[in-house]
Amino acid sequence: MKPSVVSSPHVPRVNRVDRLMLQVLVALVPGIVAMIWFFGWGVLINITLAVSFAVAAEAAIMLARRRPPMVAIGDLSAVVTAVLFAISVPPTLPWWLTLLGMVFAIVLVKQLYGGMGYNPFNPAMAAYVFLLISYPVAMTTWLAPNMLAEHHLSFLESLRIILQGAPPTGLDWDAISSATPLDEMRGKLDMDMTIEQIRQSPLWGAFGGRGWEWVGNWFLLGGVYLLWRRIITWHIPVSMLLGLLVCAGIFWSIEPQTHPFPAFHLFSGAAILGAFFIATDPVTACTTKKGQLVFGATIGVLVYVIRSWGGYPDAVAFAVLLMNIAAPTIDYYTQPRVFGHGGERG
Amino acid sequence: MRKMTEMAILQRLSSKRRLWRFHGGIHIPDEKDLSNACAIEPIPLPARLVIPLQQHIGAPARALIGVGERVLKGQMIAEPVGFISAPVHASSSGLVVAIEQHPVPHPSGLSALCALIETDGEDRWAELPPPLTDYPQLDPGLIRERIRWAGVVGMGGASFPTSVKLSPGTDREIQTLVINGAECEPYITCDDRLMRERAGHILEGVRIMHHLLGVKEVLIGIEDNKPEAIEAMRLALAETDMHAYTEVVAIPTLYPSGGEKQLIRILTGKEVPTNGIPAQIGIVCQNVGSAAAVADAVLDGRPLISRVVTVTGRAIAHPRNLEVPVGTTADHLIAHCGGYRATPRKLLCGGPMMGFELKQTETPVTKSSNCVLALTAEESPSADAALACIRCGRCAEVCPAKLLPQQLYWHARSKDLDRIQDYNLFDCIECGCCAQVCPSHIPLVQYYRYAKTEIWAREQEKRKSELARARHAAKQARLERQEQERQARLRKQKAALEAKSAGDADPKQVAIEAARRRAAAKKPGASVQRTDTPRD
Numbered sequence: 001m002k003p004s005v006v007s008s009p010h011v012p013r014v015n016r017v018d019r020l021m022l023q024v025l026v027a028l029v030p031g032i033v034a035m036i037w038f039f040g041w042g043v044l045i046n047i048t049l050a051v052s053f054a055v056a057a058e059a060a061i062m063l064a065r066r067r068p069p070m071v072a073i074g075d076l077s078a079v080v081t082a083v084l085f086a087i088s089v090p091p092t093l094p095w096w097l098t099l100l101g102m103v104f105a106i107v108l109v110k111q112l113y114g115g116m117g118y119n120p121f122n123p124a125m126a127a128y129v130f131l132l133i134s135y136p137v138a139m140t141t142w143l144a145p146n147m148l149a150e151h152h153l154s155f156l157e158s159l160r161i162i163l164q165g166a167p168p169t170g171l172d173w174d175a176i177s178s179a180t181p182l183d184e185m186r187g188k189l190d191m192d193m194t195i196e197q198i199r200q201s202p203l204w205g206a207f208g209g210r211g212w213e214w215v216g217n218w219f220l221l222g223g224v225y226l227l228w229r230r231i232i233t234w235h236i237p238v239s240m241l242l243g244l245l246v247c248a249g250i251f252w253s254i255e256p257q258t259h260p261f262p263a264f265h266l267f268s269g270a271a272i273l274g275a276f277f278i279a280t281d282p283v284t285a286c287t288t289k290k291g292q293l294v295f296g297a298t299i300g301v302l303v304y305v306i307r308s309w310g311g312y313p314d315a316v317a318f319a320v321l322l323m324n325i326a327a328p329t330i331d332y333y334t335q336p337r338v339f340g341h342g343g344e345r346g
Numbered sequence: 347m348r349k350m351t352e353m354a355i356l357q358r359l360s361s362k363r364r365l366w367r368f369h370g371g372i373h374i375p376d377e378k379d380l381s382n383a384c385a386i387e388p389i390p391l392p393a394r395l396v397i398p399l400q401q402h403i404g405a406p407a408r409a410l411i412g413v414g415e416r417v418l419k420g421q422m423i424a425e426p427v428g429f430i431s432a433p434v435h436a437s438s439s440g441l442v443v444a445i446e447q448h449p450v451p452h453p454s455g456l457s458a459l460c461a462l463i464e465t466d467g468e469d470r471w472a473e474l475p476p477p478l479t480d481y482p483q484l485d486p487g488l489i490r491e492r493i494r495w496a497g498v499v500g501m502g503g504a505s506f507p508t509s510v511k512l513s514p515g516t517d518r519e520i521q522t523l524v525i526n527g528a529e530c531e532p533y534i535t536c537d538d539r540l541m542r543e544r545a546g547h548i549l550e551g552v553r554i555m556h557h558l559l560g561v562k563e564v565l566i567g568i569e570d571n572k573p574e575a576i577e578a579m580r581l582a583l584a585e586t587d588m589h590a591y592t593e594v595v596a597i598p599t600l601y602p603s604g605g606e607k608q609l610i611r612i613l614t615g616k617e618v619p620t621n622g623i624p625a626q627i628g629i630v631c632q633n634v635g636s637a638a639a640v641a642d643a644v645l646d647g648r649p650l651i652s653r654v655v656t657v658t659g660r661a662i663a664h665p666r667n668l669e670v671p672v673g674t675t676a677d678h679l680i681a682h683c684g685g686y687r688a689t690p691r692k693l694l695c696g697g698p699m700m701g702f703e704l705k706q707t708e709t710p711v712t713k714s715s716n717c718v719l720a721l722t723a724e725e726s727p728s729a730d731a732a733l734a735c736i737r738c739g740r741c742a743e744v745c746p747a748k749l750l751p752q753q754l755y756w757h758a759r760s761k762d763l764d765r766i767q768d769y770n771l772f773d774c775i776e777c778g779c780c781a782q783v784c785p786s787h788i789p790l791v792q793y794y795r796y797a798k799t800e801i802w803a804r805e806q807e808k809r810k811s812e813l814a815r816a817r818h819a820a821k822q823a824r825l826e827r828q829e830q831e832r833q834a835r836l837r838k839q840k841a842a843l844e845a846k847s848a849g850d851a852d853p854k855q856v857a858i859e860a861a862r863r864r865a866a867a868k869k870p871g872a873s874v875q876r877t878d879t880p881r882d
Binding site: 016075145285 | 368374377453532607613617618619620622649692694698700701702703721725726727729730731733734735736737739740742743746747748749752753768770773776778781782783784785787789791793841
């Protein structure tokens with residue numbers, strides 16, 4: 001159908017997709033700054049590369065689809081995808097993996113499904129999982145946070161690692177990398193160590209891994225900003241974090257020696273980032289309020305399940321993708337009661 | 347001193363009623379200060395009136411006049427046909443110069459049958475029926491008949507015949523009369539001014555409606571961005587004996603609180619059932635303008651031939667509230683308001699949220715036109731190209747009907763007309779909240795209107811084909827019956843013939859007959875075939 005006559009309303013529109021996306025980018029800034037602080041310039045270089053690749057991929061595929069490329073680039077969705085991807089991957093990821101990830105995210109996951117608004121899966125997370133499965137070593141080699149690192153990479157050193165795929169001469173991976181707290185926890189628990197013993201390690205801070213625990217807080221700040229500006233509603237983040245906390249709380253209260261306490265789950269890995277920035281991607285999440293609660297809570301539970309018993313240390317990407325598939329069905333069964341259709345009367 | 351007593355009255359009449367809220371709604375700049383300080387003023391009589399012969403929902407009225415006839419002000423020029431119908435009266439005296447198709451206020455810019463009257467400037471009244479000031483003693487049927495005669499219709503936009511709404515029937519008990527003074531659309535101030543200036547008159551109309559419906563309570567809902575109107579109505583109420591059952595309720599300003607279903611929800615907490623009418627839950631809702639028109643009809647014997655129209659928008663030089671004879675064209679109103687101060691980007695009939703564009707300025711004002719709105723490019727910027735829906739759900743958050751507009755859009759786009767009804771398309775009131783908040787700038791309301799029209803067309807098609815099928819079946823049955831009858835007749839004749847030939851077959855007669863045939867065959871010009879044709 002092609003609308004021929006301009007229909008009401010005749011007032012200026014109050015929202016714009018590009019402004020919503022811009023707000024998301026603004027909200028990411030505190031977390032990104034914190035990540036750069038703890039993990040060095042690699043984060044910034046990755047973001048720059050990912051954004052460039054994503055925009056180029058978007059332009060190329062739009063031209064191939066014979067559509068105006070500026071429409072897709074202008075909505076800033078590719079930039080958001082790129083930034084979310086770049087802060088989820090290790091700060092030393094070789095550039096060609098970032099390129100691969102962005103082409104996968106933009107061309108396959110987004111545009112081949114019809115582009116913005118039609119993709120069933122979160123492009124950033126799909127690319128992350130694709131790389132994690134295909135290149136597990138590169139995708140899990142994380143830098144140690146700055147207070148634990150033996151050597152602080154300079155900007156040029158970071159750039160060289162990313163461009164060459166190997167540490168510069170005189171440095172080896174052991175000097176700069178370290179297991180992530182989630183990795184450490186899993187590995188040590190598998191070796192039958194107790195939480196108390198594990199927490200003896202200098203890796204551990206007040207409630208999560210040192211350095212890591214604070215990144216979450218800064219993303220939380222951004223999340224609160226999104227809530228305040230009404231870019232997102234509370235339903236998905238709160239239900240997801242509650243789902244995770246309740247699961248962690250149950251197991252922790254049963255067996256505290258072998259199950260990390262709930263705050264650890266909250267402030268390790270991508271839980272906060274995922275709750276406020278990834279699971280809330282409107283295109284791939286549920287749209288009914290009730291559905292969003294189900295969607296968020298299930299992601300939270302899945303994150304706990306995969307972290308505890310799955311094959312990968314972090315689980316946000318998998319949990320989000322799994323629930324992306326379920327979103328339309330959840331929406332269908334959680335439709336609100338329409339005005340005048342029985343129920344709460346009087 | 348007087349101010350003190352007024353304060354006391356207002357204090358006493360301030361409503362402590364519990365209010366409910368409806369789902370969603372939006373806050374939009376109300377833009378009412380462009381025109382809400384302008385008192386209602388009469389407009390000079392136009393040289394020509396274009397009076398549509400149908401200005402109501404229901405059966406079209408039948409024209410009572412012919413071209414070349416002189417009509418008087420208030421003379422009925424079209425009479426109602428059927429129960430749900432309303433008459434139309436001449437709004438001034440003059441000569442009927444044509445009865446023809448003319449553009450009328452309609453979302454699709456349709457034309458309809460209109461009486462074109464050249465006014466004679468005398469504005470001479472026809473003989474009017476006597477006032478029914480003693481209506482409480484009269485038969486309610488008589489009062490309803492008067493309201494029907496006066497052609498009063500819902501003046502808030504729906505233009506449903508008021509007399510029908512005031513005859514709910516004996517099986518339904520109406521408890522509450524809701525008077526709609528919400529005026530939630532931006533820019534429009536005609537009801538505001540009417541309440542400020544003619545509060546007493548509105549209340550007279552309310553009293554008549556209260557009498558006819560026998561309701562226990564009357565609730566007058568006014569959005570709280572009109573404090574002067576609320577005050578005026580309360581002060582007028584204090585001067586009557588109606589405050590025992592009437593309450594003027596200030597409701598929070600939130601578009602679309604003036605929607606009938608929304609206002610009823612706010613004031614009573616009840617929901618009008620889907621596909622239903624308020625009378626099913628014991629409520630009748632009337633607009634303040636309609637109340638004033640009822641008072642005109644019953645107390646003055648005057649038909650509805652004029653209404654207050656707000657002419658506003660930043661493109662209008664001097665926005666005003668005008669008392670306009672029905673049939674006055676929009677260009678006349680705009681000219682009276684000093685013309686345009688800026689090039690209008692859009693000329694609308696109604697408010698910016700639900701109004702529609704006027705394709706031609708010669709379109710007349712009808713009983714339900716509350717506003718002529720000329721918007722500049724800044725007020726109504728041209729829509730950007732719509733982007734894809736990102737399923738953000740903002741539309742669902744603001745939908746007062748609690749629908750899922752993004753799903754409706756999805757199914758409207760894919761022309762899935764069954765699925766879109768599963769998502770309750772027909773509960774959509776087309777308020778435009780969803781489209782206003784959509785970040786992708788999708789013209790959502792347009793899609794819903796399109797889908798509704800498609801469904802109506804499809805149903806009509808279905809009815810037509812069912813009718814055709816029924817006709818076909820009837821024809822088949824008829825043919826079969828005729829065939830059977832023919833067969834039966836043949837059988838009977840055959841039997842009779844056999845009985846005859848068996849009964850009185852005389853060899854002599856047969857021989858004579860054969861001879862006669864031979865003779866006839868020899869006759870020149872005679873057709874053998876004809877003679878050989880068996881007669882039956």
